[in-house]
Structure formats: C-alpha cells, structure tokens
Amino acid sequence: MLTTGDRILSVANQTGFAVPAFNISDYAMFKGIATICEELDAPWIVAIHPDEYSHVGPDFMRAVLARANRSSVPMAVHLDHGGTYQQVLTSIQNGFTSVMIDASLKPFDENVAITKEVVAAAHAVGLSVEGELGTIGANDSYGESGATEIIYTTAADAKRFVEQTGVDSLAIAIGTFHGLYPAGMTPHLELELLMEIKDAVRLPLVLHGGSNNPDDEISVAARTGINKINISSDIKMAYYTKMREVLASHPNLREPNAIQPECVKAMNEVAAQKIRLFGADGKGALYR
Numbered sequence: 001m002l003t004t005g006d007r008i009l010s011v012a013n014q015t016g017f018a019v020p021a022f023n024i025s026d027y028a029m030f031k032g033i034a035t036i037c038e039e040l041d042a043p044w045i046v047a048i049h050p051d052e053y054s055h056v057g058p059d060f061m062r063a064v065l066a067r068a069n070r071s072s073v074p075m076a077v078h079l080d081h082g083g084t085y086q087q088v089l090t091s092i093q094n095g096f097t098s099v100m101i102d103a104s105l106k107p108f109d110e111n112v113a114i115t116k117e118v119v120a121a122a123h124a125v126g127l128s129v130e131g132e133l134g135t136i137g138a139n140d141s142y143g144e145s146g147a148t149e150i151i152y153t154t155a156a157d158a159k160r161f162v163e164q165t166g167v168d169s170l171a172i173a174i175g176t177f178h179g180l181y182p183a184g185m186t187p188h189l190e191l192e193l194l195m196e197i198k199d200a201v202r203l204p205l206v207l208h209g210g211s212n213n214p215d216d217e218i219s220v221a222a223r224t225g226i227n228k229i230n231i232s233s234d235i236k237m238a239y240y241t242k243m244r245e246v247l248a249s250h251p252n253l254r255e256p257n258a259i260q261p262e263c264v265k266a267m268n269e270v271a272a273q274k275i276r277l278f279g280a281d282g283k284g285a286l287y288r
C-alpha cells in the first residue's frame with residue numbers, strides 16, 4: 001500500500017531495522033524492485049532524485065503511485081536530495097509522499113533556514129521531511145552534492161539542527177561516500193558516532209552512500225539507529241553489467257522483453273541481499 005515516509009520510518013525506528021530506499025528512474029527497474037520487495041515482504045521507499053525526475057517526467061509518477069496502491073507491502077514515494085523549496089513543493093503536487101531537502105553544502109544557519117521553510121510547507125499537508133547535516137561526497141553521475149570529502153556530523157550539531165528545523169528524519173555523515181568509492185579510499189563507519197547522534201535526536205537516521213562499506217558495519221548500523229539506507233549505484237551496476245553481457249553475447253537482440261528480464265534478475269539478487277542485510281525482510285507484517 002502507498003504510505004508516507006513518516007509512517008514507514010517510525011515503525012522501523014521503533015523496531016530497529018532500516019528501510020531500503022532504491023533510486024529509480026526506469027520502468028523495468030522499478031517493476032523489478034517492486035516485485036522483489038513483495039517477495040521478501042519488505043517495506044520500501046522509491047527514491048527519485050531531481051535529475052532522475054527530469055529523466056522520467058511527471059507522468060511516470062502515475063505508474064509508481066498505481067503500483068504502490070496495489071502493493072502488498074508498504075511503499076513511500078520519496079524526493080531524494082530536493083535542492084530548493086520550489087522543487088519540494090512541485091514534487092508534493094505530483095504525488096510524492098515523502099521529501100528530502102538537502103542544503104548540507106550551505107553553512108549551518110542557511111541549511112537551518114531552508115530546511116525549516118520546507119518543513120513548514122510539508123507538515124502543513126501532513127508529509128514528513130528528511131534533512132541532511134554533514135556531507136557525504138559526490139561521485140554519482142548525477143553529482144548529488146559537490147563535496148569531495150566526508151565532513152562528519154556531530155551529535156551536538158544534529159541536536160541543534162533537529163530542534164531548530166523540526167525535521168522528521170536526518171541524513172548523517174558517519175563514514176559513507178556517495179556512489180562507488182574513489183580508488184585508495186577505505187570506507188569505515190563510525191558506529192560510536194552513530195550511537196551518540198541517535199541518543200541526541202532519537203529520530204529515524206538515514207545513511208546515503210555505503211556501496212563499498214563492509215556488510216558487517218552496515219548490518220550493525222541498520223540495527224542501532226539507521227532506519228533508511230539509500231541504494232543507487234549498487235543496483236544500477238548490477239543491472240547494466242548484466243545488460244552489457246547480454247548485448248555482447250547476443251548482438252542481434254533488440255526487444256526489451258528479451259534483454260531486460262536477465263538484467264532485472266541480476267539487479268534483484270543485489271536488492272535482496274541489501275534487504276536482508278538491513279533486516280527489512282518480513283517487516284511488511286508490522287504495518288498490517
């Protein structure tokens with residue numbers, strides 16, 4: 001069923017698991033992920049970044065919302081890294097049930113001011129807002145943010161930010177990096193810092209990036225305060241790596257229904273592994 005970001009994350013926060021947020025800008029991938037989440041009875045979030053939204057266009061939303069409405073598992077439709085007040089409002093108008101405003105590259109006070117404005121608008125129509133504090137680096141093709149290094153979130157800043165803005169969930173920087181990691185970078189999650197931030201704010205916390213962080217660290221984080229984990233590069237890599245193979249070994253193939261199924265299968269193996277790693281499998285039952 002279609003649900004809001006607030007509802008999907010509050011249950012995860014009370015129970016101690018992380019909801020997967022899959023970045024989607026393609027119908028075959030969307031349909032595949034919706035199916036694997038139902039098979040594993042996992043609540044999930046469709047995350048659409050503004051660049052992805054420009055690619056799929058507003059009509060794509062109708063299909064996403066229709067699928068969510070008849071889904072056997074809870075699904076929220078989330079604006080990932082909203083950049084401006086106007087972008088957030090437009091997305092709400094187009095049916096998103098959850099929004100993020102990311103002003104994390106701006107100075108603290110400006111981040112607070114922009115986030116606060118978005119929170120007032122979203123709360124007025126019953127929707128929740130994810131803010132971001134600290135920076136998680138940019139390495140995606142759609143260049144999520146402009147940072148080239150991680151600036152860690154501190155517990156004191158997180159507390160101040162939450163109090164001043166009224167955000168419902170918070171993306172924090174504790175040692176993940178967006179996209180696939182630059183060569184020579186060793187990912188390491190600061191799990192103690194996570195606990196300090198969680199104690200200070202008690203809200204659902206969000207992890208962006210993390211493709212190359214060790215599974216055991218991600219697994220602990222998902223059970224000790226992180227309640228939403230974004231997955232983008234990993235599923236796209238699996239999908240297009242398989243597509244390259246399929247096209248190379250069958251140069252005459254041209255029908256999507258002949259090319260895509262194997263790619264979706266490869267993508268869904270990665271998605272299933274993430275869902276289990278986050279402890280989200282079987283959690284659909286908590287919402288019924």
Ligand SMILES: [Zn+2]
Pocket residue numbers: 081144178208209230
């Ligand atoms: Zn992100």
